[in-house]
Amino acid sequence: MSAVHRANAWEISDSENDESDDIKASSSSSCVILVQNTSINEPNTSSASARADDGGISADGVQISGRRRRRRREEVLEELETRTAAKERRREEKDKLKQKKLQEQLRRKEAAERLNLLKPENFIKSLTAHIHAVLLQDAGCDVLLRNLDGLQWRNRIENQGLPNSIRWTQQALQQTEDEDKNVIEEDQVLMVISHNELEDMVMSHKTVTNQSALIGDMYEGAESLLDHLYKYLTRTAGKVVTILVMISHQQRSGSWDEDDLDLHLSQHHLDTEELLVHLQLYWNVAVHFLFGWQEVTDHVIALTKALSKRPYKALCGDPDLGFCMDGSWSAGVRVDRDGHGLAQVWTRQIQQLNRVSPAMAKAVTSAYPSPSLLLKAYEELPSEEERRRLLADLTVVGGAKERRVGPDLTVVGGAKERRVGPELAGRVHRLLTSQNPHLLLD
Structure with a gap:
């Protein structure tokens, strides 16, 4: 600031000649320019030092604070730790699954060897x-x-x-x-x-x-x-x-x-x-x-x-009834307390007769949903012959007929409707009305 005052003083002095005035003027102007540059650079230096303390400038000129950089570094480290932990958990789960499979294979192998020894x-x-x-x-x-x-x-x-x-x-x-x-x-x-x-x-x-x-x-x-x-x-x-x-x-x-x-x-x-x-x-x-x-x-x-x-x-684990064959048809029927399942039991009872298909048994149980209804129908008929032929005219629907046309070729056609027949009707009648426990149904 003293240089500025001196420059102003020299510019208004009357004792100097024109030449000296020109020299002084030029010197004063240069001095002013220097001082102005100095005055301009000083705040830039202070702001740069402040920015250096607080952060930096990115390549595109965007200012980034130090706190933000530290926060980003912490987030990156935390994300890396999370990924590492997840990868470790996946590796552990994979190892556990592999170990479980090996144990299962070993258990099956031991069971097979034990079964082979027990033969x-x-x-x-x-x-x-x-x-x-x-x-x-x-x-x-x-x-x-x-x-x-x-x-x-x-x-x-x-x-x-x-x-x-x-x-x-x-x-x-x-x-x-x-x-x-x-x-x-x-x-x-x-x-x-x-x-x-x-x-x-x-x-x-x-x-x-x-x-x-x-x-x-x-x-x-x-x-x-x-x-x-x-x-x-x-x-x-x-x-x-x-x-x-x-x-x-x-x-x-x-x-x-x-x-x-x-x-x-x-x-x-x-x-x-x-x-x-x-x-x-x-x-x-x-x-x-x-x-x-x-x-x-x-x-x-x-x-x-x-x-x-x-x-x-x-x-x-042989069943108590060894003569029963394996299969879904040989399994028992679940009957609930409300009576659900009794119709299927009634169908199975008819189906256990020799040469009785599921369609034929279904035809009988559809016409008479329970044994008591069939017995009641028998009682209403006057003669024994009519009772034996009561079920003969029932229609049997279902199933398909196969016809072989060659050694390796079979044609499957639609089944025709047929009757239950007097033979099965008589057997069902003997099953429900006979008092002789040793009577042969066939």
Whole structure:
């Protein structure tokens, strides 16, 4: 500002000449211009420094504040973190899904292997027949051993347990550290005795039995086969023992057959019958009479095969009514409390008759929606012949007829309307009106 004042002073001075005035004027003007440039640049410098502190200028000249840049940087970082977290979650879900699929595949593989092991042809390989050493004293036991070896079934000779017995064990599917739990014992036990040993058991039972005591009590006395049997059944619960009595070949050749054997027992061995009844009623022990070791071997083989089939049948869950075939038609009909479903039950009842199609059953139930209505219609007719032919003229609609015109070509045409017919009408009449439970409907 002092330079400006001096310039003004020089411009109004009268003591200087024109030349000096021109020089001063020029110098003053230049000074003024310099001062003006300085005065113009100063605020620009201050504003630039202020902008430098507060932000910056973009390439297109738009001013961007520092706070906005920091906010944008935070938003970008937050967005990156969100994307990273979402990607990590997707990766974890994918890994979990993959692990779940692997576990499901492993579970299915184990189930398939277990099912394969439970099949009779494979499960029979895990069965072991334990034969008591007393049976080897009979030379005919070689027939049993040869057949088991020929079938490549595992067998073992032991000297413990019930004398004269044959029992079975199986290897557990899941092996554990405890060896005792790896072997599962079957509940079926065979006791093979001769006819003479049966007589000894009868005498033992007759000797120790007291009429005043309860049947089935244990008695002290000589250790006979009967005593061993009673102790074994008392000690091991859940065992099913079957006694196989072998009739020798001499007895068989001497005109022994089943009828003669029954007659012989009924006439001369009433005590034997008493023993058999006692064993069956109080100990659940069945007695079979067989001729020779070959029939005993056949019985052992049949029982072994039955044991091999039991786990697979239990796994498949056979229904109580094994004769029912699989299919939607064999399933039951749900009946609600309001009676919804009874019409379908009535249709199924007609359809269970032989050679009755669903269309024919539907024709009967459509005309008479309930059995009581059909019975009422029967009662209203005067003669038996009219009752049997009541349903004969009902019209059956539905279904299609197939006609084969070549080895690989079948033409399907529309079905014609037909009648129920007197044959089905008579069967339905017998079904609802007959009082004979043994009457054949066909």
